[in-house]
Amino acid sequence: MIQETEEEVLCVRVPLRETERVRRKLAAEGLLLPGRILREGGHALIPVRERVEGYPTVKARVKLRRRLTLKEVLRGRLTDEELEQVKRSFDIVGDIAVVQIPPELEHRRHEIGRALLEVQPGIRVVLRKLGGVEGELRLRKLEHLAGERRTWTVHREHGVELWVDLAKVYFSPRLAYERHRVMQQVAHGEEVVDMFAGAGGFALLIAKYRRARVLAIDLNESAVECMRRSISMNRLLGEVVPVHGDAREVTPEGVADRVIMNLPMGSDAFLETAFRAVRSRGVVHYYTAAPEGGAGEKMRVVEEAAESAGVEVEPLGVRRVRTYSPGTAHYVMDLLVRA
Ligand SMILES: C[S@@+](CC[C@H](N)C(=O)[O-])C[C@H]1O[C@@H](n2cnc3c(N)ncnc32)[C@H](O)[C@@H]1O
The missing domain is CATH 3.30.300.110 (Met-10+ protein-like domains)
Incomplete structure (x- = not known):
């Protein structure tokens, strides 16, 4: 809902023929005030938030538009x-x-x-x-x-269209940064396994921008259905192969350059499967929930799983993704795996 008020504000004064060019420049720099541009003789008065270097500024009464909270x-x-x-x-x-x-x-x-x-x-x-x-x-x-x-919709994220049914599949727009961070690490030609793909946020984004093949596994049949719809809606550089099943049973061994395991409350039990899935010098993005500041404690779980899988693991970095619940945070550890 928009409210219109009339207020005295600063305006830059530019020749009429310059109006559109200057308006765009001010908008791009976040200096434009949402309001009417006035005409004064052969000049336009463009409302701005503050003085702008290089332009004469005057005060004028302008109709401003503001969205109500x-x-x-x-x-x-x-x-x-x-x-x-x-x-x-x-x-x-x-x-x-x-x-x-x-x-x-x-x-x-x-x-x-x-x-x-x-x-x-x-x-x-x-x-x-x-x-x-x-x-x-x-x-x-x-x-x-x-x-x-x-409850279904199409969500746009980093240029990808995702078909999501919120009643049938997990999806959080708050993981957008994390999905982008992982996608940027993927090289063309990689084989990626997303063990808990959900609506396919990681998988679609990776395949959109990287010539990579993503095996996108989920236990939820509706998640696989959402991914199928999204695959047909996007032009992908790479490929997404949705797989319906339990990651413990359907994750292939020794094929992946990268494994994504975003199941914060349950991923510990799948670490061994993830370590067996990667080729030597592959990366595992291990998402886990831990007490605030206590992500380091999870290294013990990682080391035990590595020993069972017969691999060596080197932590590349830890990031706090967000608050999970009071006192508990969602962390991601990027792990380099050597066979
Ligand atoms: C936190 S969500 C994943 C979100 C997704 N990565 C994203 O970016 O939107 C976890 C997903 O794991 C799936 N899941 C749970 N247990 C599983 C299992 N044993 N095997 C495969 N998928 C499983 C759930 O159905 C759910 O869709």
């Missing part, structure tokens, strides 16, 4: 105490917003959902998280709050 839209509809409880942050997956509603706002949840449709451009569906992700397939229960009645 969720709380601003809800002001007057909810009491002040209720407004205090409204969470600012929510996840966006494709055109679906996924929100958390505290128990005190239970009776207001549909109103909050409808308000989100008003403030967030491009959102067509609002779903509510009911608890955390659960079970082997890492799914969470969702409740429809507003908009179209569906």
Whole structure:
């Protein structure tokens, strides 16, 4: 929802024929204020956030456009105490917003959902998280709050289109940086195994930009179905081969240059399988949940699995991915494996 106000702000003054070029430059530098450009004789007055070197600046009254926040839209509809409880942050997956509603706002949840449709451009569906992700397939229960009645969407990430059904497959937009970080390490020609591929976020991104072959395994048949749809929607440089099954049973041995194992609460039990899957000097991206600051402790688990698999492992780096739950973080260790 956009609000228009009239305010006195700084404007750069440029000859009319220069307007579009300067406007683009200011927008690219984040200096443009969203508002009307005024005309003054043969000049344009472009509203800006601050003085811009190289351009004469004047003050002028300009109509500005500003997007209202969720709380601003809800002001007057909810009491002040209720407004205090409204969470600012929510996840966006494709055109679906996924929100958390505290128990005190239970009776207001549909109103909050409808308000989100008003403030967030491009959102067509609002779903509510009911608890955390659960079970082997890492799914969470969702409740429809507003908009179209569906749980599937197409999510765009780093130029890839991912078909995701949030009720049937795990997906978190918060792993976008991590997926990109791993993709950048992949060389053309690599054989990659993603043991817990989910909707295929890692697999599709790697195959989009690298001439690599990714075996994308998941226990969840719906995940494999999502990947199949995504494969047909994207032009890939490499190849994604979705495999439905238990990674313990279907991961091939001695073939991979790289193994991705993003199952933070369960990956420890699969380390030996991952170490057996790589060729010598392959890399394993081992994701795990550990107490804050305690990722180092996991080296014992790594060493035990390495011994059972008959390989040597050298840690290349550890990164804290995000908070997993209070006091627990999601870490990734990049491990170099020597047979
Ligand atoms: C955290 S999610 C993976 C997310 C995915 N890597 C991404 O970037 O969106 C973990 C996935 O592992 C799958 N999974 C759980 N146990 C498995 C197993 N034994 N073999 C294969 N997949 C499994 C779940 O179905 C789930 O899709």
